[in-house]
Amino acid sequence: xKGIPMQTGVLRVLRATAASxxxxxxxxxxxQTGRAQQLERETVLRDLGYLKQxxxxxNVHVICGExxxxxxxxxxxxxxLAPIERFPxxxxxxxxxTPFIDLRSVADxxxxxxLPRVARDGSLDPDHSDAGRSVSxxxxxxxxxxxxxxxxxxxxxxxxx
Numbered sequence: 001x002k003g004i005p006m007q008t009g010v011l012r013v014l015r016a017t018a019a020s021x022x023x024x025x026x027x028x029x030x031x032q033t034g035r036a037q038q039l040e041r042e043t044v045l046r047d048l049g050y051l052k053q054x055x056x057x058x059n060v061h062v063i064c065g066e067x068x069x070x071x072x073x074x075x076x077x078x079x080x081l082a083p084i085e086r087f088p089x090x091x092x093x094x095x096x097x098t099p100f101i102d103l104r105s106v107a108d109x110x111x112x113x114x115l116p117r118v119a120r121d122g123s124l125d126p127d128h129s130d131a132g133r134s135v136s137x138x139x140x141x142x143x144x145x146x147x148x149x150x151x152x153x154x155x156x157x158x159x160x161x
Contacts, residue, residue, distance in 0.1 A: 010092055017088045018043035047089050050078055054093045059118050059137040062090045065103035074120045099137065100152040101144055108147055115143050
């Protein structure tokens with residue numbers, strides 16, 4: 001994972017999260033422990049893949065607003081309707097250095113809705129005139145911060161004062 005050691009704490013959180021899923025609990029309750037364990041292993045491996053992508057891909061970020069939390073991994077988005085505090089995968093990604101944009105303090109939802117999207121692969125659209133345009137993650141962070149968003153793990157270069 002590009003210099004990020006796999007910690008037992010990360011695995012512990014992912015395993016506990018997978019075991020807490022209602023489907024896995026129901027399989028255990030009905031005596032299908034082997035199937036529950038298989039699904040939990042698949043879930044942990046999938047989530048480890050998401051964490052690896054978060055460490056390697058350009059423009060990856062976690063966003064949290066009133067509608068839930070999202071991990072934007074280029075062409076893949078992992079989301080929940082819960083806030084980041086109840087989304088262990090997103091919390092782990094942020095703890096491991098993924099930029100986090102907290103939109104819960106943004107009051108102007110119209111201005112936010114009109115912002116361009118973050119470029120998925122790190123490239124920028126040459127035509128910035130239409131509504132489907134994309135910007136770099138750093139450009140996007142500048143825009144949402146202007147609306148009152150809170151930024152953690154800011155990827156922008158620090159300004160010396």
